[in-house]
Every structure is written in C-alpha cells, then in structure tokens.
Amino acid sequence: MRKVAIVGAGQAGMPVAFGLLAQGYEVAIFTNRSPDDVRGGRVMSSQCMFAEALDVERRLGLNFWDDECPPVQGIGFALPNPDQPDTKAVDWSGRLDREAQATDQRVKMPYWLELFAQRGGKLIMEDVGVAELERITQEYDLTMLAAGKGEVVKLFERDDQRSMYDKPQRALALTYVHGLEPTPEYSRVSFNFIPGVGEYFVFPSLTLSGPCDIMVFEGVPGGPLDRFRDAKTPEAHLEQSVSFLREFLPWEGDRARNVELTDAQGYLSGAFPPTVRKPVLTLPSGRIVLGLGDAVVVNDPITGQGSNNAAKAAQVYLDSILQHGEGAFDRNWMQATFERYWDYANLVVRWTNSMLKPPTESSFALLTSAQQSPALAHFLANSFNHPPVLFPAWEDLNAAQALIEQTRSQSVAA
Ligand SMILES: Cc1cc2nc3c(=O)[nH]c(=O)nc-3n(C[C@H](O)[C@H](O)[C@H](O)COP(=O)(O)OP(=O)(O)OC[C@H]3O[C@@H](n4cnc5c(N)ncnc54)[C@H](O)[C@@H]3O)c2cc1C
Incomplete structure (x- = not known):
C-alpha cells in the first residue's frame, strides 16, 4: 500500500486526500488548525466556486452543501460613469449555464476533516516546518505541501519568470453579511470596477449561521479603498465597508442599507503578492516535496479563481498519482505533474494579473x-x-x- 502525506487541509489538499483514500492508499493529513480551530476562526476567503471546480468535489462525493448553499446564477459587471459617479457607464450581466456556490470554508473544511478521519485517514495536528518535512518525507512515499499562504510555503523558490508581481497589488478585505438586498431576476457575483480606486464584488454564500452574502473589497494601495488597516473591531470594519459603498457605489450602498455582520469572525483584511513558485522543494537531506494549490500558484482574488484552481489542481495531481501506479515519485514526475496543471493555470494567472492593471x-x-x-x-x-x-x-x-x-x-x- 502506497503512503502519501499531505501537509495542509484546504481546498487543494483535501480532495486529493479523499481521492487517494478511496483507492486504498494510506493517507495522512498534517495540519496546523483543528476542525474546531477552523470552525471557530476567522473567515479566510470568499471561495466562490464555478461548475467545473464543483464537479471535482461531486466526483469525489464531497458535495454536501448543494441543497443548502444559495446558488450563484450569474455574473454582473458595472463601471461608474467618471463624470457622474452615482450612475453607471457600463452595466451588463450574464447568466451562468451552471450555478456556482461559495460555501464558507469554516463550514466545509471541518466537516471534510472529520469525515476524513472517520473514513480511516490519519489526521495529525502539527505545525509543519523543515524538521517535520524531513521526518514526514522519510516515512511516506510521497509528500505534498498544500499549506496555502502559510509561512512554510516560502521554502519553495519563487519562479521569477512566471511571477509578474513582487508586491501586493491590492489591499484586500472581506465582509460576511446578513441582510443584503438580492439582485433582480437572478443571483450573481456583482463586480464593480472603479478605475484607480479598486474593485468591489459581492455574492451569496452559505456560512455558519445560514445563507449570507460576501462582500470583497480590492483597494489600490494608498487609495480610498485601502481603508481597512485601522478598522480593528468588527463594527469598525463593517462601517468602513458600508460607508465606502455609500460614497463610491451608491447602487451597492442601497442594497447594503440593512446589513449586519454574520458573526464576530466574519471579516478579514490583508494583502499578499500574487506569486508562482517552483513546485519541487529539496530539503537539506536531499529528499523532495511537491507543492500544490496556493503554496505554488497564488493569485489575487480579483477573478475569484483560487479555490477553483485548487480544486482543479487537486484533480490533476490525483490523476497523476493514480496513473503512476508503483512508479517512483521522483523530481521528473513531480515537475511533470505540476506542468500538467500549469498548462491550464498559466492562462488563469495571465487573466488575473491583467485585471490588476488598467485594461488593454x-x-x-x-x-x-x-x-x-x-x-x-x-x-x-x-x-x-x-x-x-x-x-x-x-x-x-x-x-x-x-x-x-x-x-x-x-x-x-x-
Ligand atoms: C480575500 C480572499 C478572497 C478569495 N475569494 C475567492 C473566491 O471568491 N473564489 C476562489 O476560487 N478563491 C478565492 N480565494 C482564494 C482561495 O481561498 C484559495 O486559493 C484556496 O483556499 C487555496 O486552497 P489551498 O488548499 O491551496 O490553501 P488553503 O485553503 O489556504 O489551505 C491551507 C491549509 O494549510 C494549513 N497550513 C498552513 N501552514 C501550515 C503549516 N506550517 N503546517 C501545517 N498546516 C499548515 C492551513 O491550516 C490550511 O489547512 C480568496 C482568497 C482571499 C484571500
């Protein structure tokens, strides 16, 4: 029986773990947050996932929220009129052929983790660094590092050719709310672009307290939407969210007249540079680790692709492991596995990076x-x-x- 270790219990690592477990592999997940830590912790994402990515979960039987999670049925796009900013210069929307969903990772990941342990997976709570990777790689035939934006992923070398930015391009904020007015006709991700200021998008989700909406703010650094650094309390964060909408996007401000935070952990602010890293990490011992998900390709959330990429990468890696049978998980196999994913992901990265610059x-x-x-x-x-x-x-x-x-x-x- 082949033994596989996955460090990180997120959108990328977990589907691979379930897929291998179902095929009789011995699988261990090493993670630094217990199910209760995740459930009771801060929101980390807005995780809107489109049909192809949801299909990965459906194929693995991990789609437990299809009935509960309010569907995202379309995409809307608005650009304020520069001469009369309380009106829209561009305004369109289109329906998705198949619905998207944004189940809060605080709902999804703890449930998956507990299920993984019930199905016979090994769940080990550990904050993994170099010493732990040395130990794990000795014990397992294959070790994958899927630790998202954790410090440990900086062990992977940045790929200068494939990384366009070395600094954060947006000051990010999330605000999970109840009480937002729905859009007419069908639900959607409502994108709003304000040149020079930033972007705002909002869509329905399922959180711990039931259906909600997630507001995502992308502020150009130093501009009027880079306003969440000093919002230290949930109340101050909500106030910054709503006052921005009232001032810059009055049609969205109207929808947000009666919003309240879903819970005291339903907000986040921060920034990171979009980065592509080289996928194979060589430890001091010479043993090797394969990177997966945000650990090696982390995008700005502006196009909402990170969780989608993570799920799609999970499928590519899972197929590659299963097809490899008893073959050695050597450097060539690792690089080739990543390149299969990169054939798809490079265009997602190019599109996402382009959205952070003025349009062509x-x-x-x-x-x-x-x-x-x-x-x-x-x-x-x-x-x-x-x-x-x-x-x-x-x-x-x-x-x-x-x-x-x-x-x-x-x-x-x-
Ligand atoms: C503001 C914001 C909004 C977003 N919105 C969207 C969106 O709308 N749509 C979309 O598709 N994507 C979105 N994303 C991106 C998406 O959340 C990520 O791309 C996705 O979660 C990546 O999955 P992952 O498994 O690679 O990493 P993660 O989901 O971050 O999982 C990493 C795991 O590793 C564990 N870990 C970290 N360090 C260690 C360590 N040292 N030892 C052990 N375990 C460790 C963590 O506890 C966690 O379990 C958004 C991200 C942000 C920041």
Whole structure:
C-alpha cells in the first residue's frame, strides 16, 4: 500500500486526500488548525466556486452543501460613469449555464476533516516546518505541501519568470453579511470596477449561521479603498465597508442599507503578492516535496479563481498519482505533474494579473461591448468557469473584435 502525506487541509489538499483514500492508499493529513480551530476562526476567503471546480468535489462525493448553499446564477459587471459617479457607464450581466456556490470554508473544511478521519485517514495536528518535512518525507512515499499562504510555503523558490508581481497589488478585505438586498431576476457575483480606486464584488454564500452574502473589497494601495488597516473591531470594519459603498457605489450602498455582520469572525483584511513558485522543494537531506494549490500558484482574488484552481489542481495531481501506479515519485514526475496543471493555470494567472492593471484595448473592448450584446455578456460570465476560453481575445484586439462581431447576432437562451 502506497503512503502519501499531505501537509495542509484546504481546498487543494483535501480532495486529493479523499481521492487517494478511496483507492486504498494510506493517507495522512498534517495540519496546523483543528476542525474546531477552523470552525471557530476567522473567515479566510470568499471561495466562490464555478461548475467545473464543483464537479471535482461531486466526483469525489464531497458535495454536501448543494441543497443548502444559495446558488450563484450569474455574473454582473458595472463601471461608474467618471463624470457622474452615482450612475453607471457600463452595466451588463450574464447568466451562468451552471450555478456556482461559495460555501464558507469554516463550514466545509471541518466537516471534510472529520469525515476524513472517520473514513480511516490519519489526521495529525502539527505545525509543519523543515524538521517535520524531513521526518514526514522519510516515512511516506510521497509528500505534498498544500499549506496555502502559510509561512512554510516560502521554502519553495519563487519562479521569477512566471511571477509578474513582487508586491501586493491590492489591499484586500472581506465582509460576511446578513441582510443584503438580492439582485433582480437572478443571483450573481456583482463586480464593480472603479478605475484607480479598486474593485468591489459581492455574492451569496452559505456560512455558519445560514445563507449570507460576501462582500470583497480590492483597494489600490494608498487609495480610498485601502481603508481597512485601522478598522480593528468588527463594527469598525463593517462601517468602513458600508460607508465606502455609500460614497463610491451608491447602487451597492442601497442594497447594503440593512446589513449586519454574520458573526464576530466574519471579516478579514490583508494583502499578499500574487506569486508562482517552483513546485519541487529539496530539503537539506536531499529528499523532495511537491507543492500544490496556493503554496505554488497564488493569485489575487480579483477573478475569484483560487479555490477553483485548487480544486482543479487537486484533480490533476490525483490523476497523476493514480496513473503512476508503483512508479517512483521522483523530481521528473513531480515537475511533470505540476506542468500538467500549469498548462491550464498559466492562462488563469495571465487573466488575473491583467485585471490588476488598467485594461488593454482588447479587454476594454470586450468588457464594454458586452453591454450591447447579451451573447457576449453570457460568454464573459461563463468564462469564469473556464478562463482559458478568453484567450486569445482577452489579449489580442483582432481576436476580440472577431469575438464581438461573432456574438453580435447570436441570441441567448432564456
Ligand atoms: C480575500 C480572499 C478572497 C478569495 N475569494 C475567492 C473566491 O471568491 N473564489 C476562489 O476560487 N478563491 C478565492 N480565494 C482564494 C482561495 O481561498 C484559495 O486559493 C484556496 O483556499 C487555496 O486552497 P489551498 O488548499 O491551496 O490553501 P488553503 O485553503 O489556504 O489551505 C491551507 C491549509 O494549510 C494549513 N497550513 C498552513 N501552514 C501550515 C503549516 N506550517 N503546517 C501545517 N498546516 C499548515 C492551513 O491550516 C490550511 O489547512 C480568496 C482568497 C482571499 C484571500
């Protein structure tokens, strides 16, 4: 029986653990937060997951919240009018062909962890560093480090060729609320872009106290949306959230008239540089560790892809391990496994990184033309499920114009 260790019990590591357990592997998860720590702790993400990523969980039988979690049924996009900021210059929305979901990781991860232990997985509570990795790699045939944004992932060398930024590009904040007014017709991720200031998006979710909405704020550093550093209490954080909306996005401020925080841990602020790291870590002993999820590809949340990437990476790694049979988990196999994932992820990274800069001619043409073209709005909305479909049009003006032309006469099924 092959023995596999996974360090980190998040969106990337857990599906691999369940997939291997179901195939008879001996699997251990090492994590520094117990189920109760996670359940009772701070929110860490907004985790909106689209259909392809949810399919990974469904295939593994891990989709326990399909009935409870309010669906996300579309994507909306708004750009305030620079001359009259209380009105919108661009405003469109498109329905998703298949619904998305954003189950709070405080609901999902503790449940999965407890289930993993019940199914015979080994759950070890430990804060893992180099010494622990040395011990674990000696004991297991394969060790994967899926520790998200934990300090330990800095052991992986930054890939300078594949990383566009070395500093945080946005000051981030999350505010989980009850009482937000729904959008008309169908639920959606409502994106709002304010050039030079930042972005705000909001969508339905399921949290510990039931259905809620998650507000995500992305402030250009030093600007008026970089306003959460001094908000030290839940009340101050909520007040900063709502006052920003009232001032900069009055249509969103209206929806938020009666909001309250879901709970005293339902908020977060922080910043990190989007980074790609080299996937194979060599320990002082010479033994090797494979990186997975945010540990090796961490994106700004602006396109809401991190959990989606994590789930998709989990599927690629799981398939690669199972296909490898009794083969050695050597450096070549590790690098090849990561490259299979990178074939997909590199375009997600390019799209996400581009959203942190002023739009190019091609992306601006797409985002503004969608207002006159329901078929283009539908296409852009559904691209969140599989961002590579945006290419080459996202970066190439001729291809963008061809796509705009092609979708102009198309109709969208109701
Ligand atoms: C503000 C914000 C909003 C976001 N919104 C979205 C969104 O809408 N949609 C989306 O798809 N993604 C979103 N993301 C990204 C998404 O949350 C992450 O990409 C995803 O959770 C990554 O999964 P992971 O398993 O790699 O890491 P994580 O989920 O972070 O899991 C890491 C695990 O490692 C453990 N760990 C850390 N250090 C150690 C250690 N030393 N020893 C042992 N265990 C350790 C942690 O306890 C945890 O269990 C958002 C992120 C942020 C910050």
